[in-house]
Amino acid sequence: xxxxxxxxxxxxxxxxxxxxxxxxxxxxxxxxxxxxxxxxxxxxxxxxxxxxxxxxxxxxxxxxxxxxxxxxxxxxxxxxxxxxxxxxxxxxxxxxxxxxxxxxxxxxxxxxxxxxxxxxxxxxxxxxxxxxxxxxxxxxxxxxxxxxxxxxxxxxxxxxxxxxxxxxxxxxxxxxxxxxxxxxxxxxxxxxxxxxxxxxxxxxxxxxxxxxxxxxxxxxxxxxxxxxxxxxxxxxxxxxxxxxxxxxxxxxxxxxxxxxxxxxxxxxxxxxxxxxxxxxxxxxxxxxxxxxxxxxxxxxxxxxxxxxxxxxxxxxxxxxxxxxxxxxxxxxxxxxxxxxxxxxxxxxxxxxxxxxxxxxxxxxxxxxxxxxxxxxxxxxxxxxxxxxxxxxxxxxxxxxxxxxxxxxxxxxxxxxxxxxxxxxxxxxxxxxxxxxxxxxxxxxxxxxxxxxxxxxxxxxxxxxxxxxxxxxxxxxxxxxx
Ligand code: ASP
Ligand code: MG
Numbered sequence: 001x002x003x004x005x006x007x008x009x010x011x012x013x014x015x016x017x018x019x020x021x022x023x024x025x026x027x028x029x030x031x032x033x034x035x036x037x038x039x040x041x042x043x044x045x046x047x048x049x050x051x052x053x054x055x056x057x058x059x060x061x062x063x064x065x066x067x068x069x070x071x072x073x074x075x076x077x078x079x080x081x082x083x084x085x086x087x088x089x090x091x092x093x094x095x096x097x098x099x100x101x102x103x104x105x106x107x108x109x110x111x112x113x114x115x116x117x118x119x120x121x122x123x124x125x126x127x128x129x130x131x132x133x134x135x136x137x138x139x140x141x142x143x144x145x146x147x148x149x150x151x152x153x154x155x156x157x158x159x160x161x162x163x164x165x166x167x168x169x170x171x172x173x174x175x176x177x178x179x180x181x182x183x184x185x186x187x188x189x190x191x192x193x194x195x196x197x198x199x200x201x202x203x204x205x206x207x208x209x210x211x212x213x214x215x216x217x218x219x220x221x222x223x224x225x226x227x228x229x230x231x232x233x234x235x236x237x238x239x240x241x242x243x244x245x246x247x248x249x250x251x252x253x254x255x256x257x258x259x260x261x262x263x264x265x266x267x268x269x270x271x272x273x274x275x276x277x278x279x280x281x282x283x284x285x286x287x288x289x290x291x292x293x294x295x296x297x298x299x300x301x302x303x304x305x306x307x308x309x310x311x312x313x314x315x316x317x318x319x320x321x322x323x324x325x326x327x328x329x330x331x332x333x334x335x336x337x338x339x340x341x342x343x344x345x346x347x348x349x350x351x352x353x354x355x356x357x358x359x360x361x362x363x364x365x366x367x368x369x370x371x372x373x374x375x376x377x378x379x380x381x382x383x384x385x386x387x388x389x390x391x392x393x394x395x396x397x398x399x400x401x402x403x404x405x406x407x408x409x410x411x412x413x414x415x416x417x418x419x420x421x422x423x424x425x426x427x428x429x430x431x432x433x434x435x436x437x438x439x440x441x442x443x444x445x446x447x448x449x450x451x452x453x454x455x456x457x458x459x460x461x462x463x464x465x466x467x468x469x470x471x472x473x474x475x476x477x478x479x480x481x
């Protein structure tokens with residue numbers, strides 16, 4: 001029988017310092033007694049941000065600040081090394097590796113400062129150093145505990161396109177490389193510790209999968225190796241019914257579907273990188289979200305179907321840093337190209353459109369973008385519609401930054417009558433004004449827009465209406481019986 005293979009990914013806070021890495025080593029050591037596993041690690045928390053800052057400072061010519069930042073990184077990693085690794089040979093080897101990587105960082109920053117230009121390729125190379133620094137530390141900590149392990153750079157494994165900063169994996173060559181490089185290690189009971197976040201083009205140029213991309217690395221490797229499960233170890237107890245800082249009664253959801261998890265990830269629940277589930281959609285490999293700091297907690301299991309029995313609403317999520325843009329006025333009624341021109345404009349300025357709503361009277365098209373994209377988008381729209389504004393065909397293009405999107409998510413809301421009714425009645429009872437509404441025909445998500453000061457109240461009211469605090473508690477206890 002094929003042994004049960006796990007891929008375990010540990011995020012930045014899970015490898016935040018020596019004592020966190022020691023916990024990780026303990027979790028991995030235990031799992032490695034049961035079966036083969038591949039470990040994927042993020043950079044130590046804060047490291048990627050510092051590297052990116054060093055690169056951007058260098059672009060402006062601020063070499064001193066860049067040097068200062070890299071010096072802080074040296075200290076952080078040497079400090080962890082000193083505590084974690086006692087074996088002089090291993091320690092020496094890792095120390096040499098850290099020095100070499102930091103020299104590389106200096107060279108890249110100096111090159112950037114010299115030409116006053118930070119290319120996307122250089123930025124990828126600099127920001128990748130965090131994972132390249134952390135993987136040997138984690139592998140060393142495992143060896144120190146008697147678990148044979150080897151740090152492996154994902155540039156040897158994950159083949160991507162050349163879209164720097166947000167590359168996509170090419171699964172076929174990735175699979176071939178993973179078989180060639182990782183399978184032999186697994187057969188010898190060696191735990192590979194792979195750098196998250198990075199890959200390389202077929203020509204060998206380093207790329208990154210995008211910020212927070214180590215989750216995606218884990219499912220890419222899981223998919224490529226045909227793993228039995230992927231476990232994302234983070235610093236919260238799985239996926240919650242809502243953000244517990246806003247909704248104190250929020251609880252862990254024992255099991256949700258790929259679809260629901262993807263909806264939640266898209267709408268600002270930060271537990272999972274939005275692309276993570278792409279890599280396992282075909283194979284249906286379950287993905288767990290678990291807490292490194294509370295390893296007894298079962299966390300959340302994400303499966304292709306979720307738990308069939310549970311009807312209705314699963315979770316709520318909200319995003320605040322967004323703005324509402326409206327293009328409207330009676331002048332646009334029946335104008336055939338307004339929608340097309342509006343969204344070709346957002347696409348030209350690379351604004352990510354999060355929600356769209358247009359009533360059938362066509363008086364008004366409104367949509368939501370991240371606030372960081374809002375001004376650029378409105379300027380471009382005013383330019384696009386300059387002629388029409390002059391002739392009053394379009395009467396206004398407005399921007400409202402003081403809003404939030406709240407999304408009510410649940411795969412089995414589909415076909416369940418009354419979900420929208422209950423949501424909006426409770427908001428009415430709470431006297432919360434709804435600015436816009438959207439529900440796609442997939443019916444897995446009802447999104448509405450409220451003013452940002454109403455967001456928390458809206459979340460609390462809907463959470464209570466659907467008894468999300470108690471419902472999930474019941475599910476957990478019936479599941480463990
Ligand atoms: N270290 C990378 C980042 O901070 C990737 C990750 O942590 O997932 O974005
Ligand atoms: Mg992360």
